[in-house]
Amino acid sequence: MNIRQKITEFVGFVLNDSHNESDLNQLIQKLDELPLLVYCAKFEFDPEDYNDPPTANYSDTRKTINSKFPELGLYHSAQYTDDLECTGELLLGDAVDDLADIVGDLLEIEWYFENTSDANALWHLEMSYRGHWGSHLRELQLYLYRHHY
Known part of the structure; x- marks a missing residue:
């Protein structure tokens, strides 16, 4: 698989x-x-100190996503808690924001592939998934499953 x-x-x-x-x-x-x-990303950590990628234009990304996917909207989700007796707070999610954040992080990964080593890019892929876009992905998938299947 070519990641x-x-x-x-x-x-x-x-x-x-x-x-x-x-x-x-x-x-x-x-x-x-x-x-x-x-899960397919296999790499050895690259200790080289590279520059950070440029900041993507979130508003342009969001505008494009709104245009391409007019069906996407707001949704409710429950706040995560380890306390099973806690009722949790109802949160408001935004499917367009979720997708814009995923794309923004993946644009950074593309930049790392182009401007640093493959190992560094794959490390950033894994870390950004675990730390940020993975939760957006799962919330967006659940929203799409509930509202568009």
């Missing part, structure tokens, strides 16, 4: 501003494939 290519394909698909009827179904399938990239 770099799969990331580029996913980002290209989401940020391609043309819209057609099958986009949402394709998105659901492509989101299911993303964690596999992380």
Whole structure:
């Protein structure tokens, strides 16, 4: 599996501003494939000190996603807690924000592939998945499962 290519394909698909009827179904399938990239990433840590990637334009990304996926909206989710007796707080999620955050992190991974080592890019893929975009991915998948299947 070519992880770099799969990331580029996913980002290209989401940020391609043309819209057609099958986009949402394709998105659901492509989101299911993303964690596999992380699990297939095998690397040895690269101790080199590299520059940070440039900051992506979140508002442009969000605008493109809104245009391509007009079906996406807000959703409720429960706040996670380890306390089984706690009722948890009801949270408001935003599917467009989830997808924009996933794309933003993957754009950074693309930058790492282009400007640093493959090992460094794969390390950032795993760390950003575990620390940020993985939770956005799972919330977005649950929203899509409940509202669009």
